[in-house]
Amino acid sequence: MKRSNAQRLRDALEDDIINGRRAPGERLDPEALCQDFEVSRTPVREAIQQLVASGLVTVTPKKGTFVARVGLDQLIEMFEVMAELEGMCGRLAARRINEEELVTLHEALVRCETAEAAGDTNEYYYENEGFHHAIYSASHNGFLAEEARQLKQRLKPYRRLQLQVRKRMGRSLAEHREILAAIDRGDAEAAEHLLREHVLIQGERFSDFVASVRRFGAQLDAV
Amino acid sequence: MKRSNAQRLRDALEDDIINGRRAPGERLDPEALCQDFEVSRTPVREAIQQLVASGLVTVTPKKGTFVARVGLDQLIEMFEVMAELEGMCGRLAARRINEEELVTLHEALVRCETAEAAGDTNEYYYENEGFHHAIYSASHNGFLAEEARQLKQRLKPYRRLQLQVRKRMGRSLAEHREILAAIDRGDAEAAEHLLREHVLIQGERFSDFVASVRRFGAQLDAV
DNA sequence: AGCGCAGCTGATGTATACATCAATAGCTCT
DNA sequence: AGAGCTATTGATGTATACATCAGCTGCGCT
Numbered sequence: 001m002k003r004s005n006a007q008r009l010r011d012a013l014e015d016d017i018i019n020g021r022r023a024p025g026e027r028l029d030p031e032a033l034c035q036d037f038e039v040s041r042t043p044v045r046e047a048i049q050q051l052v053a054s055g056l057v058t059v060t061p062k063k064g065t066f067v068a069r070v071g072l073d074q075l076i077e078m079f080e081v082m083a084e085l086e087g088m089c090g091r092l093a094a095r096r097i098n099e100e101e102l103v104t105l106h107e108a109l110v111r112c113e114t115a116e117a118a119g120d121t122n123e124y125y126y127e128n129e130g131f132h133h134a135i136y137s138a139s140h141n142g143f144l145a146e147e148a149r150q151l152k153q154r155l156k157p158y159r160r161l162q163l164q165v166r167k168r169m170g171r172s173l174a175e176h177r178e179i180l181a182a183i184d185r186g187d188a189e190a191a192e193h194l195l196r197e198h199v200l201i202q203g204e205r206f207s208d209f210v211a212s213v214r215r216f217g218a219q220l221d222a223v
Numbered sequence: 224m225k226r227s228n229a230q231r232l233r234d235a236l237e238d239d240i241i242n243g244r245r246a247p248g249e250r251l252d253p254e255a256l257c258q259d260f261e262v263s264r265t266p267v268r269e270a271i272q273q274l275v276a277s278g279l280v281t282v283t284p285k286k287g288t289f290v291a292r293v294g295l296d297q298l299i300e301m302f303e304v305m306a307e308l309e310g311m312c313g314r315l316a317a318r319r320i321n322e323e324e325l326v327t328l329h330e331a332l333v334r335c336e337t338a339e340a341a342g343d344t345n346e347y348y349y350e351n352e353g354f355h356h357a358i359y360s361a362s363h364n365g366f367l368a369e370e371a372r373q374l375k376q377r378l379k380p381y382r383r384l385q386l387q388v389r390k391r392m393g394r395s396l397a398e399h400r401e402i403l404a405a406i407d408r409g410d411a412e413a414a415e416h417l418l419r420e421h422v423l424i425q426g427e428r429f430s431d432f433v434a435s436v437r438r439f440g441a442q443l444d445a446v
Numbered sequence: 447a448g449c450g451c452a453g454c455t456g457a458t459g460t461a462t463a464c465a466t467c468a469a470t471a472g473c474t475c476t
Numbered sequence: 477a478g479a480g481c482t483a484t485t486g487a488t489g490t491a492t493a494c495a496t497c498a499g500c501t502g503c504g505c506t
Contacts, residue, residue: 003468004489030457040491046272047460054278062457062498077366081311083396090309225497227459253487263461268488285468285487 006043009033010050017056017067018156024069028057055154065212070158078155079199085148086132089198093138094191101138102184108134109180116173124169131176135195138183172198227405232256233273240279240290241379247292251280278377293381301378308371309355310419316349316361317406317414324361325407331357332403339396347392354399358406358418395421 002083013033016022048065051057059065070078098103108131115124136145152159153211175198182190236256239245246311256267259375271288275278282288293301320328331354335434355375359368398421 006489041458042492046489049269049272050276053273059458064457074366077364080364081367081370084307084311088304093478141300141303143297144304147304229459265460265462269459282488287487 005037005039005044006046006050008022009037009039009043010047012037012049013047014054014153017051018153020157022067024067024157026067028065028067030065054150064160075076075155075158078151082151082155083196083199084146085144085151086135086199087192089136089139089141089144089148090179090183090191092141092144092197093135094186094188096140097138097183105131105134105138105180105183109176112173112176114171119169121169124172128176130173135179135183226374227266228260228262229269229273232260232266233270234260235260236270237277237279237376240274241376243380245290247290247380249290250289251288252266255396260281270401277373298378298381301374301377305371305374305378306422307421308367308374309358310415312359312362312364312367312371313402313406313414313418314411315364316358317409317411319363320406328354328357328361328403328406332399335372335396338390340352342392344392351395351399358402361406 013022013028022028028048030041030044030048033047034041037044048057050060052059056068057065058068093101108127111127112124112131115127129152133149136148139145175194179191179194179198182194236245236251241345245251251271253264253267253271257264257429260267268296271280275282279291280288281291316324317404331350334350335347335354338350356372359371362368398417402417402421405417
């Protein structure tokens, strides 16, 4: 079906924000967007409202609209919830995954291994996402999968930070192997626990993460 | 600050849907809404979009807009997630609750007891909500609390069904006491488990729930 | 020079007219 | 009579003009 201008605009902006082409705190000038996309204010307004609803954009009345700037406190809260959702996906997947999905998951892991072997961080980041999405699907709870996917999107602008911690890629891959093994043998408890920790960047690494975030300074601190 | 027509309209519709004054599947005629609220299509359209974003309304292109009709499958999925979020709130609350919040929670329980003693189902339903919200807050994770609150809203049109099961009110209250006790003694595991089961309408009761839902027939089955 | 008020400006919200598209119904042709 | 095409209609998306409101600026007053 044909997509409306508002939808295309929304997707384009979302993509820009998620992939860091528009940084948190950056101003979004409706006028400029009208010109860039050659549409009137109506669809622009609509697109922005949708982004506000999904938490990627904030509008301050009479001040302007900005790419959402998530404070460190809230970021930690969001990761806490993300960890829970991922853990739940793992738990359910361990119980409910079928042969076909298991194959898909194995393939996803292989692609992660390939990217890691090549030392390609960006590629690894992309394949990592595929691995996680495969687990979401395997939970056989479509609603949960969608919620997890959305929250992951919302965290995406900040998520790269995780992998920038030294040697994170290798650690991540090792964890993926453990997670898959747990799901493979139907160990729901282990899968849940491993995934939760995986997201929380286990234990001592978390402080590294916070420290590395802090280096971003004002970009993250303010409202 | 002054609220826009779109906001008021959105709130009014949301309230109508959540409290069952507009049943799932019911048609929302934009024209009629324009007249009822004496506004033009623009704010109506805006309000509807927001409701779509929050999942309370669905628009089928060229067919019309309707109060979201949640299929039984998805309803179960949503309750599964709700249970997880509630459990998480309980776990965190058991660790993080402070004196003041503990008092609030005790008070909320007392109000539940009063309502139960009076046999007032509606009142109990209301106070029950207060009890749960108090736990959300006590999790000290604002993001989690908000997500839980939103999902609860979305389930509200179907949630009354839970309490209609015979003697559910008494059982619910007993569970509340156990939950509070667990939080009180800082037993995170117990609080999590109890709350999760509390939402899932523990064990054998779940089939009763499904059965009672089925009696609603087509209202819940279709898309 | 500092304070305050008034008008301006730009941002936001709303109304309305117009464009577009898809579903349906009715007509025609076979 | 049935199938296919077309015209109509109603719903949706978009543009534009208008209304309203808050913040800011600049002027004047003390």
